[in-house]
Amino acid sequence: MSRPSKIIIDLAAIQANCRLAQSIAPHSKTVAVIKADAYGHGAVEVAKSLEPQVEMFTVSCLEEALVLRENGISKPILLLEGCFDISELKIAADNQCELVVHSRLQLEQLIDTPLKTAINIWLKIDTGMHRLGISPQEVGAVYAKLAASKNVKNIVLMTHFAHSDHIGGEHTAMQISRFEDCIQPIVANANQKVELSMANSAALLAWYQTRMDWNRPGIMLYGLSPFAGPIEAASKLIPAMNFESQVIALRDVSTGESVGYGCTWEAKRPSVIATIAVGYGDGYPRTAKSGTPVLINKQRAPLAGRVSMDLITVDVTDLANVQIGDNVLLWGKELSANEVASWAGTIGYELVTRMPRRVTRHFVS
Structure with a gap:
């Protein structure tokens, strides 16, 4: 008899929570956030259960992505923190990873490194979180450099919210406005559709303005509400x-x-x-x-x-x-x-x- 403490993970609950996320924004694509071992729920098992249901997965770093690849996960994987040094770029490209670019250093490394395969890039804009991201004033110039690079296949514009779990809060409204203002010239002058991504779990559940081409549900997949108080959409989540x-x-x-x-x-x-x-x-x-x-x-x-x-x-x-x-x-x-x-x-x-x-x-x- 083994020690009785145990964790039971309900994969069907995770699938149901994902369907709820998709039903809220039926015209968006889903990036399932499975970083930190799928928030402790088992990244490989969660990815296998969700792979038929979502367009992409996202993790924090290359090491997490390689574990998924080694276990047969074939869907695209986004690295939320990008690459930490030049040596990771080629490995990421060879393993069909997409990269967040959040700094000038990452931009320069990407442009200067010879790659066999062009990579999809997610350009992160710092609209008020102030952890990672290109400043709104730099976005146009950085986007132009990425678009001109032979190492870049496609560019998604993204941001991340500091306080979207505060329903109706001014800070999130300000971030939305900043994002819209700084991307407008790019979207207006592009020869093709520019894809956008804003919504994490809280924004997806409570801020309809943030439901763009790509949504990034994380904690809600595992049945936990990101809100301190009750809201109707979150009440349908099933703890996994x-x-x-x-x-x-x-x-x-x-x-x-x-x-x-x-x-x-x-x-x-x-x-x-x-x-x-x-x-x-x-x-x-x-x-x-x-x-x-x-x-x-x-x-x-x-x-x-x-x-x-x-x-x-x-x-x-x-x-x-x-x-x-x-x-x-x-x-x-x-x-x-x-x-x-x-x-x-x-x-x-x-x-x-x-x-x-x-x-x-x-x-x-």
Whole structure:
């Protein structure tokens, strides 16, 4: 019998979430974001399940792309951070990767490096995120240099939003306006259609103006809403990851006795404490506070005391018929990772992407 902590990935849920993304913008093409091992869900397995459904995948870097190629994924793959040095350019071209260009250095390296095959380029424009991207003032000149290069096959113009999870926020409206203003001369003077890409998950769900030729759904594919509050479209998402374990011990704790490291939780009444085989070594957040919910046999129970490397303790005094071996849902379809994350001072994105190899993954469809 192996250690009971495990992750169950529902590939059918991911496919359904992708269909939802596509239904929101039926005339757009889909770039499925599967960076960081598909947000912890297994990039190879997710790519295989989505390959018939999407036009392209995107990852952060060449290493992630090569893993997909080695496992038989043939759809185009976009490298969101482009290439980090000249040596990667030829490998990317040979493996049918498309590149984001976000700096003058990348532009010069691309133009100056002899390539056997021209590459599709996504020119990233910094409209207000201020991490990566060409300034709006430079876009025309950079686009012209790319268009004149024999190494460039096609150019997509893209940007990324800093605050699209704030519905109706001024910052996103400003970014949209900046993007439209700086691309207008290029689009107006081009001999052929210039393809555009703006929408991430939040923008796709809430900002209709951002639904362009290519949309880039990420977190929504995995069934997590990017919004702090409820919105109708996001309510249809199906969480794809169930993080589960089991009760491995039960004990009675007297009033005034403490539980766990640091003695941070003290029984205010005679209590029953369940010990569960999961901890921060399995990806459960150490910062989760006492009171963080888990589900035992579909009943809510609060965390009692600090999370340790291998174990957590939960107050089950008010639950009926808890037994050793009972199933525990740490997050998933019936308990959102976003809710657990709020107790841990983080976001659902981090919880699902930081899962270690010690936890076995099981894929269902």
